[in-house]
Amino acid sequence: MITPTDSLSDIKKGLDNKSFSCKELTKFFLDRIEKANKKINCFITVCRESALKEAEKADLKSNSVPSPFAGIPYANKDIFCTSQIRTTCGSKMLENFLPLYDAEIVRRAKNLGLIMLGKTNMDEFAMGSTNETSFFGAVKNPWDLTKVPGGSSGGSAAAVAAGLVPFATGSDTGGSIRQPAALCGITGLKPTYGRISRFGMIAFASSLDQAGFLTRNVEDCALCMEFLSGFDPKDSTSANIPKGDYSSELYAKLEGKKIGIPKEYFDGNLDSEIGHCLAEAKDIFSKLGCVLVDIELPNTEMAIAAYYIIAPAECSSNLARFDGVRYGFRSINSNDIDSLYKNTRNEGFGTEVKRRILIGTYALSSGYYDKYYEQAQRVRSVLKNDFNQAFKKVDVILGPTTPSTAFPLNKEARNDPTELYSSDLYTIPVNLAGLPAISIPAGFGKKELPIGMQLIGQAFNERVLLNVAHQFQLHSEWHYQIPKFNESCDE
């Protein structure tokens, strides 16, 4: 019997024991997707035919691919290029774009025998934290269909939360994996910058973007890290630093581990429900033998401002290639090249994307470069230093992932673009410093909306981060909770 929210190891056991075939497994999830997508809109493209074909092939081969993933279905955020399968990045600009190549992470997944069920919905070009900016419509949070799932990996988060796939890939530039993971009550990991290849992942802010995973638990995240991360010569920012043996290290005891509690995260502004959940979490860690250490991250406030300069600046350059000339959307009836560009980009991009491109262009422009872009990079250095100082005293840093639980879907009412920016307070500094971080379920607020806890680790030390996170999950049950919505997708 397949349970939609089973962990990867349980599913693998089922396949190995022949409790079910790959085809049955794949069909099981595809049927759920078909029912769910109408309601929560978390998939832009579903690859029913190709997935079933692959599953059939996998059944014939069975056990010839020695990987813990062989025959297991998953989904890719629509930011990852998939050869000959539509890749839209949530935008009209790439509505019908068929890449000629696979992103590196997709290629590795294929080699491991993973079966892709579809491409998940996302904020347009990864810019947003509600998944409302997608050209293909908003995604709804399975815990409450009137609420946002978070973004930009909202589709992936919702799909995993609703038990439509065992896990999904995501991307995280300022919190786009961790925040939706928190709002959807699942586990989301952003590895150290440089751990996972960015080749084939459509670029938003190159110095901040990192691929990662949305899973049901930390154990599955560790498995994904073990097999899908690692050096890629096609990505010059990819780090050639040895990985850990993530899965086996999960079980190390936490006795004596130091957990940093930043005073800036736990000031009077913290939502009381979230504060309550984190207080309980701290207790669990204390009981496990951890030492809670007070630390300071004094430049946290400035981090968001720096991010909203650096990310738009880099995106204004990265998105210049979308000009209607070689691929993608091209505006019709443009008589000269200038109008071709301007109309294509005006019609092809959504409002938030255009806003960010313009602000980014401004921040880099002559006369403003020093004041904005360069200054923001200075803030970044200072922030890195803050973390370095903190990690001299502690092994991981604990805090909230988001300042609130999922808020209502309501794009129209949001007139002030900066309203949402502040909610990235806890996640952004991590990207600026290039550190690994994970969000795991830590409780619920009123209205049964999930609350996430964020753990931040030292650069390239996902091993310790995953160990601490996993031990928490061994002593808590939040990650087993399932939204009522899931029943509607059952047979």
Place this chain on the structure above:
Amino acid sequence: MSNNWETVIGLEVHIQLNTKSKLFSGAPNKFGGVANSQTSLIDLGYPGTLPVINEEAIVMAIKLGVALDGNIPEQTVFARKNYFYPDLPKGYQISQFDEPIISGGFLLIEAGSQEKKINLTRAHLEEDAGKSIHIPNERLTGLDLNRAGTPLIEVVSEPEMRNAQEAVSFMKNLRELVRHLQICDGNMQEGSFRCDANISIKRSQDKKLGTKVEIKNLNSFKFVENAINFEIARQINRLENKEKITQETRLYDEKTGETKTMRTKEDENDYRYFSDPDLLPVEIDKNKLKLIKSIAIELPLDKRKRYATVLGLNQAQIDTLLADPALTRFFEKSIANSALPPKLAANWITGEIMKYLKDQNINIKQIKISVESFVKILKLIETDKCTQNDGKRILRMIWEDEALIEEAIKKTLSGKENFNDENLRKIVSKVLNEHPKQIEQYLSGKNKILGFLVGQVMKVSAGKADPKSISKLIKDKLNQ
């Protein structure tokens, strides 16, 4: 009216490196080919693609930097130059801004009959854009992106040139240098070596420079000369009519010989340079740098001086030998370790070999004989073991197949073995004894008699002895 106007010229030279693959991708780097047949996902700016730096381009840039006596830093950084143009696929060009791979340096040029040093601001690596082919009658522009991503080095000179000739000399000397360093073929028609010229005019007494005008894409020495001269005249004309010079970019029209304003206001572009986040800083390997510096490459200008003063070659020979770096290498190899006297080698290379190359319409790289064979033959001539004509004969026999050299030498010199010095001395003595009257005539000053005596010896030796040797022996004998 002179009005003591002074011209100030600076050049930005674009040098296409002859690497096998492009600067940031493994696509082939070759000229020509069907449009859009030599590209890659990366150079075409497909979503999600990332650049990876070509190691050889860095090495070539270091070689050039060392040859120009520039400063090579410990690390160099690539930056994005952002602007929109259809043959620029990514919407930005990956170039260098702060921390270029070469800074400072200089190039020697000819200014009239003097040598002049032109300082350089910097030189940096960047990728080339594709080609736009304008088709006005169809209201279309076609894009051939084969060239997109080709590695370029841009050399920026200080504005220290004063006239078109100096600018042309700069171009000529730099072109010769990059060809000798084997980093660029210098083929200007194909666009692998071209420049933009920045020209301004001021009164000689003014300290401040005049308004600068840029003329883009000059790809022949003639165009450089004509464009600069036209532009100087145009600017002076305007200034004398009290009209302002607009700071702008102009194109040279080869049909009319004039420079014209470019319609697209590129000069209003704000390039918004920032370090490319897809590329981390490049560390210049200290050991590699040391190695390149230690392989002291003799610069072409120094070669010229050495060929003239030390080797005693004439200007025409020097020009020929240096025109093709492969020919230079052939020559220098042939005289290495005193294998051959330089003048002899130079004479034969600029003579017989160049003649053969011309006849066959090939270049030295395609020749089938090796330096070793060439040296072997010339050594025979040098040691009087065979005549010049014999040498030519042997060469002719082995042009197509140098394996035949031993046979060719044997054939040509057969019979001559009998005419070693000893034998020849006997014949000379005999002939002299038979012609006492002619000896007297020679000793009394009739030098031309020598020819007759040589002829007599030739007759006896059935034409197989070398007239030079005979002449020498007779002279020696008679001068005793």
Place this chain on the structure above:
Amino acid sequence: MTITRKEILKLGDLAKIEISEKDVEELQKQLNKILKFVDKINEQPLINNQNSIEVSAPHKSRLRPDEITENLDRLSISKNSPNSSESLITVPLVIE
């Protein structure tokens, strides 16, 4: 620091995004809100005032050996391009 109307139109030109007359005012409002938000970085001197600007990752750029490893198929290029004629990708005539 506020963005002027003129600057907005210039930005539209630099970024090649058409900004219609009716959009300029709204855009100006929104962009100024964002600017006000990010101006925080200039409000106070940075604690630990470092002048060095760090790069995103600790390692240096990798260099690739000079080898031909790929060549894109011409037909794929024209298939993806919205407009092409023979082997060229076409756009409206660009006047220099």
